[in-house]
Amino acid sequence: MKSKSRQAPLALASLVLIACVSMVACAPKGASEMPSTGGDDAAAEVSVDWSYDSSCETCHTKEPASIDDASCLVSTHAAQGNTCQTCHADETALKTAHEGATAEDAEKRATKLRSTTVDEATCLSCHGSLEVLAEKTASSAALTDSEGKTVNPHAMPENEDHAETNCVSCHSMHEGTPAVETASEYCESCHHANVYACHTCHD
Structure with a gap:
């Protein structure tokens, strides 16, 4: 007959073994072991049920988060009562852009406008005409090239x-980079030598 001192470790070992077996049996199955539901990564491929009045933050996370970031222009616009649809106003283009879209797409693609635009007229309806804006930035040196030529943005x-x-x-x-930097970067995407005068780079 075994002593109680020898039975206790055996009982403990048995409990540990049972717990391990149970954990293995209940562990989540890998993708290859899961039953197919009609496509690769089917859960990620569920299309978004989009409408113009949908809550954008359901899929888009970065953009709504920027509303609370004082360094982002959208924060100022939101404080004045504007919503996503105030600027993203082309319902037809938005509907087309969201056809077949998934939540996974939003995380990968929605950081830059690709399929839709923000109409310049929408911006000017609040900020005034380009002529008015040009008067306000007449003394701006934000766009000055490597040769000292300055262009009113x-x-x-x-x-x-x-x-x-x-x-x-x-x-x-939706980004905190100031316009003085983004504007110069945009110009240099074509004026790659940082020279604004045309026909000066290539013979």
């Missing part, structure tokens, strides 16, 4: 190359 020369330039080209609403 709201009175750029009108040409084919500038045709796609609009307010959001320089003014980033």
Whole structure:
């Protein structure tokens, strides 16, 4: 007959063994072991049920969070009662952009405007005409190239190359980088030698 002192360790070992077996049996199955529900990563591929009145933060996280960041322009706009739809007003384009979209897409793609735009007229409806803005920034040296040439950011020369330039080209609403930096970066994306005069880089 075994002594009680020898039975206790055996009982404890048995309990540990049973607990380990139970944990293995209840462990989550790997993706290859889970039953298929009709596609790879099916849970991540569930389409978003989008409507124009949907709550954007359901899928988009960075943009709503920037509303509470005083360094972001969207914070100032939100404080004046504006909502996402105030600026993102093209319902048709937004509907198209959200077709087949998933929550996973929002995390990967929604940091920059790709399929939709913010209409310049929407910005100007509050901020005044480009002429008014140009008067306000007439003395700005924000856009000064490597040769000392300064361009008024709201009175750029009108040409084919500038045709796609609009307010959001320089003014980033959801990032804290000041416009003086984003605007110069935008210019240098074409004026790669940081020289604003045309026909000076290539013969």
